[in-house]
Amino acid sequence: MATTEPRPAATQKRYRTLAVVKQEAITRVEKQLEDSVFVWPHLLVREFMAAALMTVVLLVVSLVVDAPLRAHSDPNLTPNPAKAPWYFLGLQEQLHYFPPTVAGVLLPGFTLVGLALLPYVDRNPSRAFEDRKLSISLFTIYAIFFAVTVLAGSFFRGSGWQWVWPWQHIYFDL
Amino acid sequence: MSIDTNRTPQEYEVLSGGGAESAQMARRGITRRQVLRRAVTLGLGVVGIEGTYMALTMLYPNLAGQFGSVITLSNKSKYQSAAQKQVLIDQRGIFYEPSAKTYIMHLTKDGADFALQGQTLQNNLDASNWLQDQDGTYWLSLYQVCVHLGCKVPFRDDCVSFKCPCHGSHYNVDGEYLDGPAPRSLDRFTMSFDGSGNVQVNTGKLNQHIQRPDAQTRILVPPTVQCSA
Amino acid sequence: MSTMNRGLLDRAGSYITSSQAWRSIFRHGYPDTPLNQSLVMMGNVFLHLHPVKVSRKAMKITYTWCLGGLSFFLFLVLTITGVFLMFYFVPEARVAYNNIQQIQSAVAFGNLVRNMHRWAAHLMVVTVTLHMIRVFYHGAYKPPREFNWVIGVTLFLTTLLLSFTGYLLPWDQIGYWAITVGSNMASYAPLLGAQAHNTLTGQPVGVGGPTLIRFYTLHVIGLPLAGAILMAVHFWRIRKDGGEAGPPPPARREIEQARAREMEVASLS
Numbered sequence: 001m002a003t004t005e006p007r008p009a010a011t012q013k014r015y016r017t018l019a020v021v022k023q024e025a026i027t028r029v030e031k032q033l034e035d036s037v038f039v040w041p042h043l044l045v046r047e048f049m050a051a052a053l054m055t056v057v058l059l060v061v062s063l064v065v066d067a068p069l070r071a072h073s074d075p076n077l078t079p080n081p082a083k084a085p086w087y088f089l090g091l092q093e094q095l096h097y098f099p100p101t102v103a104g105v106l107l108p109g110f111t112l113v114g115l116a117l118l119p120y121v122d123r124n125p126s127r128a129f130e131d132r133k134l135s136i137s138l139f140t141i142y143a144i145f146f147a148v149t150v151l152a153g154s155f156f157r158g159s160g161w162q163w164v165w166p167w168q169h170i171y172f173d174l
Numbered sequence: 175m176s177i178d179t180n181r182t183p184q185e186y187e188v189l190s191g192g193g194a195e196s197a198q199m200a201r202r203g204i205t206r207r208q209v210l211r212r213a214v215t216l217g218l219g220v221v222g223i224e225g226t227y228m229a230l231t232m233l234y235p236n237l238a239g240q241f242g243s244v245i246t247l248s249n250k251s252k253y254q255s256a257a258q259k260q261v262l263i264d265q266r267g268i269f270y271e272p273s274a275k276t277y278i279m280h281l282t283k284d285g286a287d288f289a290l291q292g293q294t295l296q297n298n299l300d301a302s303n304w305l306q307d308q309d310g311t312y313w314l315s316l317y318q319v320c321v322h323l324g325c326k327v328p329f330r331d332d333c334v335s336f337k338c339p340c341h342g343s344h345y346n347v348d349g350e351y352l353d354g355p356a357p358r359s360l361d362r363f364t365m366s367f368d369g370s371g372n373v374q375v376n377t378g379k380l381n382q383h384i385q386r387p388d389a390q391t392r393i394l395v396p397p398t399v400q401c402s403a
Numbered sequence: 404m405s406t407m408n409r410g411l412l413d414r415a416g417s418y419i420t421s422s423q424a425w426r427s428i429f430r431h432g433y434p435d436t437p438l439n440q441s442l443v444m445m446g447n448v449f450l451h452l453h454p455v456k457v458s459r460k461a462m463k464i465t466y467t468w469c470l471g472g473l474s475f476f477l478f479l480v481l482t483i484t485g486v487f488l489m490f491y492f493v494p495e496a497r498v499a500y501n502n503i504q505q506i507q508s509a510v511a512f513g514n515l516v517r518n519m520h521r522w523a524a525h526l527m528v529v530t531v532t533l534h535m536i537r538v539f540y541h542g543a544y545k546p547p548r549e550f551n552w553v554i555g556v557t558l559f560l561t562t563l564l565l566s567f568t569g570y571l572l573p574w575d576q577i578g579y580w581a582i583t584v585g586s587n588m589a590s591y592a593p594l595l596g597a598q599a600h601n602t603l604t605g606q607p608v609g610v611g612g613p614t615l616i617r618f619y620t621l622h623v624i625g626l627p628l629a630g631a632i633l634m635a636v637h638f639w640r641i642r643k644d645g646g647e648a649g650p651p652p653p654a655r656r657e658i659e660q661a662r663a664r665e666m667e668v669a670s671l672s
Contacts, residue, residue: 039444
C-alpha cells in the first residue's frame with residue numbers, strides 16, 4: 001500500500017481571494033456590449049443639476065414663505081380642530097370611520113408590514129406592467145385610498161371634524 | 175438632458191461630454207466645455223463662500239441687550255453722589271451693577287480731592303473716562319475685574335477703596351492704582367446718559383490704558399485710612 | 404477674456420494641479436479620458452457608491468426622476484440646517500418656544516435656516532413617498548432587490564418619525580396638539596397601548612416637558628443615526644444588486660410573439 005507523503009507546508013499552494021466573480025458576469029462575455037456610459041460626467045452632471053435645482057427651489061421657498069409658529073402651547077386650550085401632521089391626516093380621517101384600534105394601529109401597522117413583505121408575497125418574476133395587472137391595481141387602489149383620506153383630512157375637515165369645503169375655510173398647518 | 179438612443183454609447187460619449195476625443199478637442203483652445211467648467215467652478219466657489227459667510231454670521235453671538243453691548247441702567251437719581259471720603263458701597267458714591275459688571279462712581283462737585291489742577295487735571299480726567307454732568311458732579315464706570323489676574327474686585331467701605339482679595343491689588347475710589355501687583359489702574363467703560371436721564375454703559379468699549387499714576391498723572395489723593403488685608 | 408488672462412489662468416491652474424499637494428489629494432488627472440473617468444469613480448470615497456459606468460436607460464431622468472438622490476440630498480440639507488439650529492435651541496419646555504422666536508428674530512439668517520429646515524422636512528416626506536411609489540411601479544423590488552425594498556420601507560418609517568419628532572420641538576400650539584393626537588393613537592395599540600403611549604410621551608398625563616426632551620433626543624441623534632446606517636446599507640445594496648433596475652423589460656406576451664416571429668422566419672428560409 002503506497003502512502004503519499006504530505007508535502008511540506010512551504011511548497012503547498014496558497015490562495016488569496018482577489019475577487020468573487022458571479023456566474024452571470026462570466027457568461028456576460030457572450031453577451032453583446034452593454035448600452036452603458038461613464039458615470040463621470042453623464043450621471044454626475046444630472047445629479048448635480050438635480051441637487052442645484054432643489055437648492056434653488058428650497059432657498060426661494062424659504063425666503064418667501066415663513067415656517068408657521070402659532071401661539072405658545074397651552075395644555076388647557078385645544079385648538080378646534082386639532083390636527084396631526086399632514087402625512088398622518090389620512091389616519092386621522094380613517095379614525096372618523098373606524099374604531100381607534102383599527103384606524104390608529106392596525107391599519108398603519110398592516111400597511112407597513114404589508115409593504116415590507118411585498119417582495120416575498122408577490123412572487124411574480126416579471127417586471128413588465130402587462131404581467132402585473134393584479135399587484136399594480138391593488139397597490140394603486142390602496143395608494144389612492146390613502147391619498148384621498150390625506151387630502152380629505154387636510155383640506156376638507158374643520159371644527160369638530162365636520163366636513164368643510166376648502167373654499168369655505170381651510171384648517172391646515174404645515 | 176434627453177438621451178439619444180439612436181447613437182451608440184461610443185458616439186454618445188464623444189458628442190455629449192467626456193471621452194478622449196472630446197478632451198483632445200478641448201485642449202486645442204478655450205472651448206465651450208472649458209468655459210462651462212470654469213463657470214461651474216466659479217459658481218461653486220461663490221456658493222461655498224456665501225455658505226461659509228452665512229454659517230459664521232449665524233454662529234456669531236448677537237449681543238443686543240447683553241454684556242458686550244450698550245446696557246441701559248437705572249435713572250441718575252438712583253446713584254446718590256458723595257464726597258470721596260464718605261463713599262459707602264450701594265448707598266452713596268459707589269454702586270455695583272451686576273448686569274454691566276461695573277461699578278458706577280458718582281462724586282459730588284466739591285467732594286473729590288483732586289491732586290492736580292487746571293488743564294493737567296482736565297486732560298487726565300478726559301483720558302480716564304471721567305464724565306462731568308451738567309450739575310458739576312463726576313461720574314465714572316469701572317470694570318469689576320482686577321487687571322492683575324481677573325478676580326472680581328470688591329469695594330471696601332473700611333478702606334474707602336477697592337482691594338482685591340486674590341493678591342491684594344489696591345485701587346482708589348476712581349480705580350487708580352495704589353499698591354499691589356496690578357500692572358495698571360482698573361479698566362473702565364464709556365459712560366453716557368440717555369434722553370430721560372438713565373445711565374448707559376457701553377460694555378463693548380473698554381479703556382485698558384490707564385497706567386500706574388505718578389505725580390503728574392495722579393488724579394485723586396490716596397485715602398488716609400490704613401487698609402489691612 | 405483676453406489672451407493674456409487666459410494664459411495666466413491656465414498657467415496658475417496647471418501650477419496648482421501639478422503641485423505635490425494637489426497630486427497627493429487627487430491621484431489622477433481631470434476625468435476627461437476613459438482611464439481617469441474610471442479612476443475618479445473608484446478612488447473617491449464619495450463617488451465610489453456609483454459604478455464606473457451606468458446603463459443609459461436606467462440613467463434617464465424620466466425613469467428615476469432623481470427621487471432617491473433628492474431624498475438623500477434633502478437629508479444632508481436637513482442635517483446641516485439642523486446642526487445650526489441646535490446651536491440656539493434648548494429642549495426645555497419653558498424656553499423652547501422663546502428660542503424659536505429668538506432664532507427667527509435675533510439670530511443672523513436664523514429665520515431662513517429654520518424655514519429651510521421645515522420645508523426641506525416636508526419635501527423629504529414627499530420625495531421619499533414618491534420614490535417608493537416609483538420603485539413599486541417599475542417592479543424594482545423583485546429579486547435580487549427584495550431585501551433592499553424592506554430597508555427602503557424602514558427608511559420611509561424613519562423619515563416619518565423624524566418629521567413627527569421634529570414637529571413638537573417649537574413647542575407651539577400646532578406641534579403640541581399634533582403630537583397629542585398622534586401619541587394618543589399609540590395608546591389604542593392592543594395589549595401594550597398604555598405602555599407605548601407612556602414610553603413615547605415620558606409621562607402618563609400627556610405631552611409635557613419629558614416628551615420634549617425625548618422627542619429632541621430622538622430627533623437630533625437617535626433617528627438620524629438609524630437613518631444614516633440604513634441609508635449606507637441601502638446604497639451599498641443598490642450597487643451590489645447591479646445598480647438601478649432600469650425600465651421594465653418586455654412582457655411575456657411580447658417575448659412570445661417575438662419568438663414566434665423568429666420561428667416563422669426560420670421555417671420560411
